[in-house]
Amino acid sequence: MPKKPAVPHTDPTGLKKNLTSYGDNEFSLFLRKAFIKGAGYTDAALDRPVIGIANTGSAYNPCHGNMAQLMEAVKRGIMLAGGLPMDFPTISIHESFSFPTSMYLRNLMAMDTEEMIRAQPMDAVVLIGGCDKTVPAQLMGAASAGIPAIELITGSMLTGSHRSERVGACTDCRRYWGKYRAQEIDDQEISDVNQQLVASVGTCSVMGTASTMACIAEALGMTIPGGATPPAVTADRMRIAELTGAQAVRMAKEHLTIDKILTADAFENAMRVLLAIGGSTNGIVHLAAIAGRVGLDIDLKALDRMGRETPVLLDLKPSGQHYMEDFHKAGGMATLLRQLRPLLKLNALTVTGRTLGEEIELAGPGFAQEVVKSIGSPIYPQGGIAVLYGNLAPGGAIIKQSAAHPDLMEHEGRAVVFENAADLAARIDTDDLDVNKDDVLVLKNIGPKGAPGMPEAGYIPIPRKLAVQGVKDIVRISDGRMSGTAFGTIVLHVTPESAIGGPLAHVKNGDRIRLSVKDREISLLVPKAELKKRALENPAVPPTAERGYQKLFLDTVTQADKGVDFDFMRAAQTKGSTPR
Structure with a gap:
């Protein structure tokens, strides 16, 4: 059948978009043009499609240390394609420079990004991000704003x-x-x-959260093909930036809005990639938050089912041996997607206007390399992440099984409990800590509300008295997160969290805990009646705040399974779960 002609887009474009309210639209446009001409713009320039560029450069964010070069390349691409580039600043968040934790500020950055897109005239937006929370924050904000949007990853550091x-x-x-x-x-x-761990600007060089979100962004169809892996300080990264700017202009002209890309099929592809790359556990939380902005829910049980048939193919630390620059030299995401093709939704649309399947075809046949394994010869037989349930986590918990010790995947041990992060810091290295290598370390009150902000404190250190004995791993459980660069037999995101009265709140020293990754179980071996008694004796008092952003956060933040987003920021209409 012949294609139906496209319906012309009749909404205001260019400088006519989002006019300031003076009661007279023609005067509003007249005034806007007068001021921008003060910066030297001509009418010919102002008549082009306007492409906003979210500038997240910051002296506090070395992951974005190549921002000036990226901006120059993006602007070049926009102008070559006939657009007018307009950069604007937003909040920038770095993992190591954010108190109390970067996750606490992710939603604020998402709101900032959304409102700046809504407030200023732009026909499309280029989102430049790289550090862990910046990419999800930008995708969340852009998803809510609804205009054509394309992500540009800052790129990984050198080793x-x-x-x-x-x-x-x-x-x-x-x-x-x-x-x-x-x-x-x-x-x-x-x-x-x-002195040697960080050899250049850019994001972490392993499959941490930043690299995970870069790969997920490409899997979602939100980047130029090949946009996930070029290191920050390479010509490849600059070329991707130029192509991104040019594509943003095409998206504006074709009105290729973000809702056409962030579909249920796109999220299923992203989940497959998350599992196959041995990606950060944080990727689940961020995917849930982005999905919530377009009216979808991430089904953790479906994710676990997918994990049983999606092996880890990427030989990258912490699950493997290589680094991001090796992945890039091995062909990047095209090499991985080629292997995953039988499991992917190939009709999902991307920012190029082509489907994911078409992009895989255009990438060519591939070449010999050692970083991405075949489905028939994976580095781990199942997906990197498993979802656990049980009376300790009725709403679910997760474990990065590809980075866990195989001898601890089926384990029962005695609980050694820390009430919060301060208690952990005070006692973990004391000589009189009653702990042995077969115990289970439990850390409470580091969930979304408990900390607040769900910090990456779930990577509980090995107690010093065990570390000096040569102990390298021990089962650890918390309602918090851990860095994607971390490793070990660590159960995270226990839901509901202890601060709101989840079962984790009622674990006591000496209780027995059973972990069975095979059975997807995390259980507290305490009778129901005893747990009920403990809950009545120590009822939860959720934390509160009197004012400001902390009050907004504590009053409205959701649990891990809903993405730790604010409840009022999720789409009003839920379209269902993904995958369906």
């Missing part, structure tokens, strides 16, 4: 070298810090390695 050993942030940061805590290396060596 360094310590005494002839290749190192990179931040899996190696944690590995060397573990050696230092165990007194295997001295003050001088930990200082030396600190």
Whole structure:
């Protein structure tokens, strides 16, 4: 059948969009043009499609340290394609420079991004982000704003070298810090390695949350093909930036809005990729938040079913051995998607206007490489993440099974309980801590409301008395998160969290806990009657605040399974779960 002619888009465009309210639209446009001409613009320039560029450059954010070069390349691409580039600042969040935690500020950045898109005239927007929370925040904000949008990843850092050993942030940061805590290396060596872990600007060089979100953004169809993997300080990254600017103009002209890309099929593809790359557990929370903005829910049980048939194919730290620059040299996401093709929804639309299947075809046949394995010969037989349920986590919990110790995947042990992060810091390294290698460390009150902000404190350190004995892993459980660069047998995102009265709140020292990844179980071996008694004796008092952003956060933030977004920011109409 012949295609129906496209319905022309008749909404205001260019500088006529989002006019300031003066009661006279013609005067509003007249005044707007007068002021912008003060910056030297001509009428010919102002008649072009306006492409906004979200500028997240910040001295506090070395992950975005290439922002000036990226902006130049994006603007070049926009102008070559006949558009007018207009950059504007938004909040920028870096993991190591955000108190109390970056997750606490993600929703604020999403709101900032959305409102700046809504407030200012633009026909499309280029979102430049890279550090862990910036990409999800931008996708959340753009999803709610609804205009054509395209993500540009800042790119990963280069790797360094310590005494002839290749190192990179931040899996190696944690590995060397573990050696230092165990007194295997001295003050001088930990200082030396600190100089080498981050060899350039850019995001973490392993499959942490930043790299995970880069790959997820491409899997969702939100980046130029090949946009996930080029390192920050390479010509490849600059070329991707130029192409991104040019594509933004095409999207504006074709009115290719974000809702046409962020579909249920796109989220299913993203979930497949998350599992296949051994991606960060944080990816689940962020996907749930982005999906919520377009009226979808991430079904954790469906994710787990997908995980049983989606193996880990990417040999990257912390689940494997390589780094992001190796993944890029191996062909990047095209190499991975080619292997995953039988499991993907190939008709999902991308920012190019072509489907994911068409983009895989255009990428060509591939070449010999060692970083991406075949489905027939994976590095791990199931997806990197498993979803657990039980009386300790009625709403679910997760474990990064590809980075866990195989001997601890089926385990029962005695609970050693820490009431909060301060209690952990005060006692974890004391000589009189009653703990052995078969115990289960439990950390409470680091969930969305409890901390607040669900910090990455779930990577509970090995108690010093065990570390010096050579213990490298121990089962750990919390309602918080951990960095995607971390590793170990660690149960996270226990839902509901302890601060609102979840079962985790009622765990006591000496209780027995059973972990069975095979059976997808995390259970507290305490009778129901005893748990009910404990709940009545110690009722939860959810934290509150008197004013400001903290009050907004504590009053409205959702649990991990809903993305830790604000309840009022989710789409009013729920379209269902993904995958369907």
